[in-house]
Amino acid sequence: MIRIDLGVRGLGRVRFAASPLDTAKDLLFTLARTPQVLGPRWRDNAVRALEERQLGLLAAVAGGGPLGYAPDFLRPESTGFDMTLTGGLHLVATTPAERVRYELSAALDGHAWDRSPARRPPRLLLAALDRGEEYLAQRIAGEMEQFWHAALAPHWPGIRARLEGEVATRASAIVTRGISDTLDSLAPNLRERDGVLHLTPLVADAHRIDLEADSAVLVPSVFAARAIFCGGEPPGTPARRGPLIVYPAAPTDCLPRTGRDELLGATRVKLLAELSQPHSTGELATRLCLSPATVSYHLQILHRAGLVQRTRRSRTVLYQRLVRTPGAAAVPDREHPST
Template identity: 65%
Template sequence: MTFENCGEGGLIVIRINLGAHGLGGVRFAVSPLDPAKDLLFALGRTPNALSAQWRARTTKALSQERLGLLAVVAGGGPHGYAPDFLRPEPQGFQTSLDAALHQVATTPPERIRYELTGAISGHSWDPGSAHRPPRQLLQALEHGEDHFAQRLADELTQFWRAALAPSWPGIRAHLEADVTARASEIAHHGLADTLNHLAPNLEWRDAGLTVHLPPGSPHRLNLDADGAILVPSVFTDRAVFCAAEPPGAPAPRTPLIVYPAAPADCLPPSGEHQLIGATRLKMLTELSQPRSTSEIAQRLYLSPATVSYHLQILHRAGLVTRTRRSRHVLYQRLGTSPERGRDPA
């Protein structure tokens, strides 16, 4: 579960003991669904941290699409409760939107019951039990956990299309650039130094990661793990811990830490727009006519793997088309040919 703070008290200290084995399981990931969760949580907990444009767009999407349940569940609640199943564990570095939404919709019932028990009993939603859980949450749960998960997946789909889809290519480019920059930092300075610079409240020490959150909550956690997933975000300014797995948790997950992506002006300069860059601009120039990955690699003196990586980004951004001819996949700049069909594979 994602916990935030309000009020006085001691620091929330969440410790992930990794050791040498667990350190080998630390990885980065980017998912199109994560910014939606971060945006909704920020709107519910720290709306002033969002720009006026993002506040207006998020509020408009929730209102026009009538996404009341999503706003209640993902907004953090009075004491920062936000269930983790809305941020499914990414299976690889990049997860498609459809795959992530399917994970949400098919969340095991026992996992939903486990994550929402605090909300219903007041243990996590409001430790003082001064507030009842929102009626909309209780009414949705009356139809069962499967229906609850499917409804939230549907509302997430509507929210993503209304609020995030127009900006996703730029956000994705920013997040991918951040991970690329972190990889460079690891190569030059080592993993420990890189981890210590991800967020001001995230610390690598004594073979483990510690997330320090502001005072106000009794929650503390110390767990052993075989790895951790690090996810950059453009909607947070500090590290947020997700997937707290104390003993006995059903369908246990890998610990996941959301950290603030570096500002765009702090990322390595590309000389062009952050999505395009000098290398991709050269590729677009070459793609005035259909060419294969190997052809582009030969013409630009790059490795096929490098070319394939950049082509995938350009294709996902909608800047190039992809067609299959015989045994070859050919790429072409959008708008240079009437042949615009995408490879169905």
Template identity: 60%
Template sequence: MIRIRLGSRGLGGVRFAVSPVGSAKDLLRLVGNSPGTLTPAWRARVTEALARHRLGLLAVVGGGGPLGYAPDFIRPEPPASLTDIDTGLHQIATTPHERIRYELEEAVNGHAWDPGSGRPAPTRLLRALDRGEEHFAHRLADEMSRFWHTALESSWPAIRARLEADVAARASEIVRCGLGETLNGLAPNLEWRDGELVVHFRTESIHQLTLDADAVILTPSVFVDWALFCAGEPPGTPAPRTPLIVYPAAQVDCLPPARESSLIGATRQKLLAELGQPRTTTEVARRLYLSPATVSYHLQILHRAGLVSRARRSREVLYQRTGG
């Protein structure tokens, strides 16, 4: 059981984030711990990606050991509500050396692999560590990049739409029901009680930890069915991170590719009508008598939903409605 004690300051620091690297880590964890829960198509795709690119080190670190723990530094702390894959890969590659040493020592000495059980850490992992933390981090970032582009990139727009829809639904629920009730509904093993956010494990004897925190990051995932606790540590931990909880994304309606104004909204419908030919943000703003900031905000959402494309011309970015 993990108890995260949040005072008024901590409650003010609760935020939601969507992470492409985090989703890749969750997928690797499933492959390493319970591949039978993946659909045959996903299982084949992941197996092919790991084998074709020889991503053995990533499979070992991301999948975790027989005791279940997987080092958290390959799931970097999301710096914003939505981060791109390149930001996450850069964070992995530049992980502080002391953080890598701390997490891998914890894994090798018992959290993931029990040296006394006859199931010690894999030789592949130990040999990679022999070349130093910097080499280790860069190699994992490179392997994660290849895994992402082979196994996840093509499905990411649909996954991201579902994750963003989940976060939007949680925000609406907070407005209607309050933060406490929303937290209690995130996962069956997550509860808010007496000023604490509590994460229960399937086997409660695995780990017991109580933390005082000024913030918590909540990130949805399509590859988990229970809440997972990541990266929160007691005082004195090298390069400490904000406690992060992964929870199962709800089955909520996502923005579909259809362009009905009832789903898209009047402003975005007008934007799409103007983008039959390539236009800049400034051009659209001038034609619709809107501020460039407002237009930019809506264009980003339409682009993520696959409804508009964008291309750079010199110093300008041109947007155009997909399909003409």
């Protein structure tokens, strides 16, 4: 059992965050620990990326050991949704050597790989450690970048849109129902009682953790099936990190769907309202206070459904709502269509 005593002040500092590397780490960990919860396309994509790019070191480090511990430096601390892939990879590559040493020591000697002959650390990991912690961190960052582009990059707009929608939904729930009820609804193995978070770990015989903290970070994941605890180390830990909880945000297979149901949602209604006149993705993102990636994802769906049209002006792509009249072809909703 993991017990995180936040108190009233700490509950008020709970925040949500997500990043490209969060998603990559979640996919790798889920593939290693509970692959059955992944859709077949995601399993195939991830396995193919690891095998074709020969990312054996990344697989050994990110997947965790028998008791579920996976080093946390692959998941840099994020303050929101603004951490880019490049920024996150830089943080991984420049992780302090003492932090890498601390985490891998815990994995090798503490609570991941035990010392029995059947569960010795992978030779690839030991060989990388022989070249030093800085080398290992830089190589892991390089392999994470390859994995990201091979397995996740084509689907990131849709994933990010789901994560942003998840956080917006939770924020609304906090306003209407309160933070306690909202935290209780995040995952079946996570509960809040009197300012204390109680999390039942994935591994039944994992050791008990009791800690006090003045804040916590919640990271929605499209791959996790249960809440997972990260960070939250005792005082004196090198580059100490606060508690972070990954929780399931949506169905695990988040590739864009097809069908009429994907057209529902407040975001697309707002986009259609704005598109009585032509706008670029960047303009729409500014007007609706959304990320360009989120706007692009929703525009692609609306375009496939025949509800918006695309036109190119110089280097800019403009979108505009289409109006259909009985017996007539779709026409732009504007007075003077461009030629």
